Amino acid sequence: MFNFFRSPKVPPSAPIKPDSAKKLTSKGSIKIIKQTNEQIQIIERIEQAYCLAEAFFNRSFTRPEIGFKLRGKSAGTAHLQENRLRFNPVLLTENIEIFHQEVVPHEICHLIAYQLYGRVKPHGREWQGLMAQVFKLKPSTTHSLNVSSVKGKSFSYSCGCGPISLTIRRHNKVVRGETKYRCRRCKQELTKEN
Numbered sequence: 719m720f721n722f723f724r725s726p727k728v729p730p731s732a733p734i735k736p737d738s739a740k741k742l743t744s745k746g747s748i749k750i751i752k753q754t755n756e757q758i759q760i761i762e763r764i765e766q767a768y769c770l771a772e773a774f775f776n777r778s779f780t781r782p783e784i785g786f787k788l789r790g791k792s793a794g795t796a797h798l799q800e801n802r803l804r805f806n807p808v809l810l811t812e813n814i815e816i817f818h819q820e821v822v823p824h825e826i827c828h829l830i831a832y833q834l835y836g837r838v839k840p841h842g843r844e845w846q847g848l849m850a851q852v853f854k855l856k857p858s859t860t861h862s863l864n865v866s867s868v869k870g871k872s873f874s875y876s877c878g879c880g881p882i883s884l885t886i887r888r889h890n891k892v893v894r895g896e897t898k899y900r901c902r903r904c905k906q907e908l909t910k911e912n
């Protein structure tokens with residue numbers, strides 16, 4: 719019954735085939751909104767999740783506005799009054815399975831809790847009940863996401879002790895010749911590994 723939680727696995731390296739949705743702007747000109755495969759899958763997943771919630775409560779829910787421009791370390795956010803969901807496109811590409819299984823139901827439960835009960839604790843009783851009863855999920859407040867790519871890039875350097883990684887900020891200083899880094903232990907200058 720809950721088979722649809724298991725979406726077809728898409729490897730992160732899969733080529734992104736942009737799909738164009740045409741929308742009329744207020745001026746009547748055509749605006750092209752490009753969506754990646756992953757984003758289309760998420761939009762479909764959201765619709766499935768809403769259908770499930772509607773069947774469960776035997777009522778309809780207004781569909782949210784969906785955006786994919788969230789930055790930083792959050793996978794998704796729910797804006798209750800605007801009935802809007804925002805997702806992180808970088809994390810989505812790298813964690814498509816977890817978005818399907820956890821992130822989408824998690825954020826939808828925030829919106830549905832608001833529509834059913836009004837202002838309640840974000841991860842309180844009402845939200846937990848929705849996660850468990852409608853989506854049969856453990857109401858955990860954190861996602862098991864791989865966030866390495868949004869944590870900031872690191873660069874491999876080495877000294878006499880072995881490899882060491884420098885942050886992008888430090889690496890850029892080395893590249894610009896502003897500074898040199900030395901290992902505290904062996905006192906050797908750190909050199910970039912290829």
Ligand SMILES: [Zn+2]
Binds near residue numbers: 824828840841859
């Ligand atoms: Zn939450």
Ligand SMILES: [Zn+2]
Binds near residue numbers: 877879901903906
């Ligand atoms: Zn060293």
